[in-house]
Amino acid sequence: xxxxxxxxxxxxxxxxxxxxxxxxxxxxxxxxxxxxxxxxxxxxxxxxxxxxxxxxxxxxxxxxxxxxxxxxxxxxxxxxxxxxxxx
Numbered sequence: 001x002x003x004x005x006x007x008x009x010x011x012x013x014x015x016x017x018x019x020x021x022x023x024x025x026x027x028x029x030x031x032x033x034x035x036x037x038x039x040x041x042x043x044x045x046x047x048x049x050x051x052x053x054x055x056x057x058x059x060x061x062x063x064x065x066x067x068x069x070x071x072x073x074x075x076x077x078x079x080x081x082x083x084x085x086x087x
Contacts (some may be wrong), residue, residue, distance in 0.1 A: 008067060009040050009078040010054040016050070056080045 050057030059080030
């Protein structure tokens with residue numbers, strides 16, 4: 001990679017939907033998330049909590065030009081309107 005990059009980590013927020021792809025999902029926060037946020041901060045990276053799904057927030061940020069791309073294995077990013085997805 002020739003250009004430096006600054007990762008932005010986005011976590012699911014409190015308004016994520018109750019159902020996804022026909023399945024009821026657990027809306028409670030995963031017990032490992034506080035530790036992950038601490039690790040992200042310890043490396044000097046930025047994180048944020050999305051209002052709803054992290055994929056929707058990342059796609060929005062990509063679409064308006066705040067971030068250059070989304071690194072994810074989830075195809076929902078395209079459904080939410082992401083322009084550049086790296087798998």
